[in-house]
Amino acid sequence: MGAAISLRADFDAEGLRRLARKSKHAAQARRLLALALIYGGGSRSNAARLGNVTLQIVRDWVLRFNANGPDGLIDGKSPGPKSRLNDAQRTAPARAIEQGPTPYLDGVVRWRLCDLAQWLWEAFRVSVSEQTLSREVRAMGYRKLAARPKHHAQDPQASEAFKKTSPAAVAQIANGAAQGKRIEIWFQDEARIGQKNKITRRWAKRGSRPSAPHDQRTRSAYIFGAICPKLGKAAALVMPWCDTYAMNKHLAEISHHVADDAHAILVMDQAGWHMSNNLVVPDNITILPLPPKSSENPVKNLWLFMRENWLSNRIFKSYDNIVDHCCDAWRKLETQPLRIMSIGRRDWANGF
Template structure:
């Protein structure tokens, strides 16, 4: 039998018992108590009995403790099998997932795990099952998410140009106003709310698909909404239709909410009733049109999503009057929370003026 290895001398039995009481690793605590017995003059056999292990295991504990101290008695994570994909191959997988499939070349419009399994085998000759590929893709930082709709005729360069040019456009409007006039940047849009309602996501048990009533009647109304995120203000009306007459009424409402002596730059899309020849724009408002096919630039789109997800969606409206009441109630609850308007509406690129 090999000679007993002496314990390091910078600890005592009391030190080890105190560490065992304070520690959260049960295995480490058991080993510390076993080695404390040796510090008290006990035999290695006594230490093995306390630790419920063999003498050779006690020797291994002593060597680990001498080398690393109490940390050396914590179980390390097993290294596991060597990954079948090396780092270069994993990065190639990340690039192909990021870029998405080519429908003509790959035969699919979105990657499924079985498609990635085939791509990995064709590219590297490595055979993996779908569960392994799924774990690898998640480890690379990918999750299966819903794509945000984008109009097929949208010009990405126009979106970038609008964001970069917004401060100059606002400053040009400011230059035509009396000196010292405060500027408020507002956003405007409309949303249709009706008996053919939306069904928001809800919590449900994994593997199930919850059901909800869906009305097929067609009564509806429109919320005309505008927000000034920087001030936490909003102005809205519920109207029976989208036309120039309704827009004129909404402009009056926005004009009333603008701070006295201030001027509003109202950013909105190019709908016909926003640019009609008989549109009456109040003196304290200047209209600024968004690029075509770019609703994602308008934070009021996120307001509609919030209202539907929390207060308007998943309802059966009994009548047109019920639609009006619910829409008015939802808008009043929204504008009563300025911090919510700020949270949803503020865009860093829009308020660096």
């Protein structure tokens, strides 16, 4: 048998015992005490009995201690099995996610994990489970997020130009119609809520077929909603139709929510009832229209949140029942100003 491996000389028995008392790892403390016995002149066999291990394991402790000191005696996390994907195969799904599927080739309009797994098999002949693929794409920073609505004919250049020129437009309003008052930025939009309702995803056991009530009747109402993301404020009316009369009522409602020492800039799209010549705009509001077919209105994401949480998977008995549920949902939203701030936040509008 070869000679015993010597312990490093920059520690002693008392020092290791002191470290063992302070250690938060039971296994490390036990190993430190075993090595302290050797430092004190004890045999390796006694150290093995103290640690309740074999001489070979004591030898492994000595090697780890000599190489990394006391930290070398802490058990590290097992590396686990080697990944099935190499670097090229790991980054390929990232490119596919960024580009999106080609419907006539891939047969889907959005990627699911099972689709990506099939795509990897066809491209690289590598078989991975959905759980493994989920860990890989999450490690690269991807999550399943709600998409912002985007009109198919939207002009990206017009949207970018609006973001660049809006600070100047806000400054002009601040020096003109606002008359020295502080500025509040509001966003406005409408949503139709009706008996022919949406069915959203729901938690259910794997492999089951969850069901949800779905009505085919056509009674509906419209929520006229506006939010001020910076302050977490909201103002809404539920109306039976979308027209200039309803819009005038909503403008009056928004005006009541604007602070006395402030002037509101109301950002909204160019719907007919928004730009009507018969629109009565209160003195403390100035309208700033978005470019045509723009998707920069955060209220659209607010509708998605409200439908997902409060207004979907329901049967509305009548028009009045629709109105009651819409009002209840909006009141819940008004009690969550941080939610309004989170959903309504837009980087390009934060400096106003």
